Amino acid sequence: MRDILVTLIVFASLPYIFKRPFFGAVMWIWISVMNPHTQGWGFAQNMPFAAIIAGTTVLSMMAKPKQISFPNTGLTWLLIAFTAWIGVTTVFAIGPEDPLPLLNKVVKIMGMTIVVSMLVRTRKEIEILVWVVVISLGYYGVKGGLFTVRSGGAYRVWGPSGTFIEGNNEVALALIMVVPLMLYLVPLIANKWGKRAMWASAGLCALASLGSYSRGAALAMAAMLSFLWLKSHNKLKLGVLLVMMAPLALVFMPEQWHSRIDTINNYEQDGSAMGRINAWMMAINLAADHPLTGGGLQIYNAEIFSRYAPNPEDIHAAHSVYFQVLGEHGYVGLLLYLALYFVVWRNGTWVIKNAGRLPELEWAPRLVRMLQVSIVGFLVGGAFLSLAYFDVPYYIMVIMVATRLLVERTLREHATQKVLAQEKEAHSVA
Template identity: 60%
Template sequence: MRDILVTLIVFSSLPFILKRPFVGILMWVWISVMNPHTQGWGFATTFPFAAIIGGVTLVSLFFTRESKKLPLTPVTLVLIFFVFWMNVTTVFALYPDAVYLQWNKVMKIMLMTFVTFMFLKTKEHVQLLIWVIVISLGYYGVKGGIFTIRSGGVDTVWGPEGTFIGGNNEIALALIMTIPLMHYLQTTVQKSWARHAFTVAMLLCAVAALGSYSRGALLAIAAMGVFLWFKSQHKLGLSLLGIMAIPPLLAFMPEEWTQRMDTINTYEEDESVQGRFNAWWMAFNLAKDRPLGGGFEVTMPELFYRYAPNPLDIHAAHSIYFQVLGEHGFVGLGLYLLLGLLTWRTGSWIVRNTAKRDAYKWAHSLATMIQVSLIGFYVGGAFLSLLYFDVPYYLMAAMVAMRVLVEKGLKEKGGSVVEKTAGQSVRSREFGQMVPSNSQSVVQNSSSKSMSIGKS
């Protein structure tokens, strides 16, 4: 029944995708993030739904009369360079016969990410994208939370098999990233029952993350909580909520969970942690010896024998940072870190320029929650090989789209843009005319640039 349902949904959406490429983007995100076909037991589990949706979306892209413009922002430019560099390292990969499958998978993700950048044009588009991400991951959060409660926290929560989030650590991080996005959507709904439903869903996602027994997830939750507390205007209320909610959740988990989390303090005795350190040293030594990195496949016995402190302990990188370092060298690592920094600065720009502007309250709130979500990813990702997990790239696209929308709106209304200079002083310039600057603000006209792909 599930196989038939997914098939009907996908094929009934194809005519709409041909008319509007953005529908194809939403369907692609749903299929690639949630992987609903993996929840069946029949033909749908191996059916190429993503390929069909992606192909029809690209066909629609060439025939649509909608504007096909890729915003030329620092984020998109660095992402272009990053993708280009990944192709360079693929050409010079240490194991050229082994990299094709991963290269093919990553390039499909990046292609559809750029298509998302192109057609994410309105507030409604951005919000629909967030809704699809939340529904796709929230399904596993609600399901996993109920499972954890029913089992008393004894059994481990896992994600859909054969996907980016199939492991217990991976699904935990994905659910943690979803909670801030759920909170944003909670502020957009009008019905009280819907707000309460989001509260329950967020709690179940947190319970499911705990039920994954992921130590990295616990660190990511802590980092997100600290950042959210600093950004919040209701620090006392948030503190009281944490005091009331966190102890009962931790007390609910069994002794096995507590013992697992306690190993964070004794990491030097944990074989799993030491194995990750070994893989990190291998990646670092490989990058030192080979500036281009090793290409997409570097978890090879020969490379561990040559570069790892313990050549017999062969592990995947288990870190987005050491994964990119080993595969794409120091240049790749630099581009990836710059991409994260620029995405963060884009969010900060949105937050500064939408503060106390009622028309852009949604952008202020969403940019803040995406920053919280990315904090969780960049902390938890330090212990997971999720470099190519697509959700962070979709959130980057949402950030860029919001900045373009806010910038355009302020320009049309004669508003002002607040920018920070290198010395952290702030200046401001009115759109359309110059105004005197003071020590607190500067007005700067920064119109958006774009690059046309194909014909409008």
């Protein structure tokens, strides 16, 4: 039944996508983030829904060029440069495994991220994208939160199989990122029960993240909540809420959860933690040998570890977006990757500084603050996970850029109208 439902939704959306390309962006994010076809057990699991939606979207853009606009911003060009550099490092890849399948996946993600950025122009469209991300990740957060409550936190929460967020650590970080977006949507919901449902969903997402038993997610949660408090206009109310709820959540979790989290203080005695450090050292040593291009994609194998890891027998994934990019793409790739987040942060700061001039733009600083909170969660949690190509952070970048462009356009239009009004007044006086 689930397979049929997802298939019907996808194919029913195609005429709407061809009529308006923006619907293609919505469907792409839904399919790529939520991966609803993985929740079935039949033919839908192997259907190329993403390719069908992407192809229809591109055809629609070609047929309706007036509905698209290329965002000529520094962030857009940095994203293109980073993607191009991944292609360059693939040419010089040193691993024995074929990097082309992974390159194909990464290029699709980056390419469609740019496509989505070309289709988002209005506040309504921006907020629709926020809703799609919230629904796509919130589904697993609410489900995982209820599972944690029902099991008393005795079992780990896992993500959907075959996706970026399949692991307990990965889904936990994704849920941390979605909580601030949920809080942005609360004031936009008119119905009081809808508001309460969104608050409850945010709480369940946070609880599901704890229920993943992820130590990195626990650190990311602390960073996200601290920054959320700093960005809040009502620090007293939010502070009281956090002080009340955090101890309750911690008391709720069982003893084995606390034992797991406490290993952060004794990481030298934890095999998993030492394995990550071994992988980080491998990336540093590899980058020292290949500082410009790194080792390319597919470097986490016995041959590469035997050459560069302190312990060649302990083969791990990078378990850090920073060491992942450094090892795979060298210092040039790491610089481009960090520049993406620096520029997106500066975009948000600009919006907060300038959007307050007009009452109709009051929503923009609120949104940007929550996007920044989400980014902080990712940058902290990403230090312990191999999620450099996870698509949600890139969609957050798109939303940030679209918000800045809309604010800039609105301010220009307002300034032009003000000048015209002044000229009209001067002519009438004369």
